[in-house]
Amino acid sequence: MDDGFRALQDWLAQTRDEPLEAMGAFFDARIGDYEAHMSPWRAHYAWMAALLPDGIETLLDVGCGTGLELDEIFARFPALRVTGVDLSGEMLAALRRKHPDRALTLWQADYFAQPFGDSCFDAAVSFETLHHFPAAQKARLFAKIRDSLRPGGVYLQCDYEAKTQQIEDLLFAECARRRARDGIAPDVFVHFDTPLTLEHEMQAMRDAGFARVELVGYLPEDDHTPMIRAVR
Ligand SMILES: C[S@@+](CC[C@H](N)C(=O)[O-])C[C@H]1O[C@@H](n2cnc3c(N)ncnc32)[C@H](O)[C@@H]1O
Numbered sequence: 118m119d120d121g122f123r124a125l126q127d128w129l130a131q132t133r134d135e136p137l138e139a140m141g142a143f144f145d146a147r148i149g150d151y152e153a154h155m156s157p158w159r160a161h162y163a164w165m166a167a168l169l170p171d172g173i174e175t176l177l178d179v180g181c182g183t184g185l186e187l188d189e190i191f192a193r194f195p196a197l198r199v200t201g202v203d204l205s206g207e208m209l210a211a212l213r214r215k216h217p218d219r220a221l222t223l224w225q226a227d228y229f230a231q232p233f234g235d236s237c238f239d240a241a242v243s244f245e246t247l248h249h250f251p252a253a254q255k256a257r258l259f260a261k262i263r264d265s266l267r268p269g270g271v272y273l274q275c276d277y278e279a280k281t282q283q284i285e286d287l288l289f290a291e292c293a294r295r296r297a298r299d300g301i302a303p304d305v306f307v308h309f310d311t312p313l314t315l316e317h318e319m320q321a322m323r324d325a326g327f328a329r330v331e332l333v334g335y336l337p338e339d340d341h342t343p344m345i346r347a348v349r
Pocket of ligand 1: 141181184186202229246306
């Protein structure tokens with residue numbers, strides 16, 4: 118058996134009795150050390166900013182949090198008009214404090230329920246926010262992102278993947294077990310990671326109707342956080 122899979126099984130066994138936390142409350146409670154916790158992805162944020170097409174004027178950030186990707190994106194596009202959506206009021210408040218003078222529209226909302234509009238953004242991004250949801254639910258969100266882009270608009274996603282089908286299945290099964298144990302209703306979001314394999318993630322984007330979906334790649338010394346580009 119692969120060492121990584123065994124380590125994951127061990128971690129799940131050690132944490133098996135921990136209660137699940139609601140998504141928004143999870144991030145509200147961790148606002149103090151959130152940015153330090155995300156510092157290993159500094160190079161990925163810069164990479165995402167560099168990959169956006171020249172000349173964009175409007176951007177949708179899905180699950181923007183405190184906007185670590187936006188720190189890099191604003192450095193490249195200071196006049197960009199950004200719409201960010203996130204469940205956590207604390208994360209959005211921190212983002213507003215960091216960028217008081219930028220053209221920021223912030224929606225504290227569930228991105229599955231929030232309308233994004235039609236053909237109104239030049240580009241869209243999401244960073245490390247979608248590794249909690251099943252493929253069919255993601256495909257519906259990807260369709261909404263696609264529709265919100267102007268024709269030819271680009272969606273960049275950087276998030277971590279399940280390296281194998283076995284890992285994807287194990288995490289979804291464990292999440293279902295914990296949800297049932299805690300009596301959590303199907304429509305309540307919890308913070309428990311259930312990443313898809315790269316193949317399933319990209320298929321969900323194709324199912325959503327993007328014209329082109331491609332793997333941009335991985336950064337050196339990181340083989341589990343792919344950058345994906347989808348074009349309307
Ligand atoms: C790990 S943070 C990433 C934030 C930011 N993109 C970054 O990389 O710093 C994940 C964010 O997704 C948000 N999120 C998770 N599920 C959400 C949902 N259904 N609707 C809106 N935001 C959600 C969380 O509140 C959190 O701020």
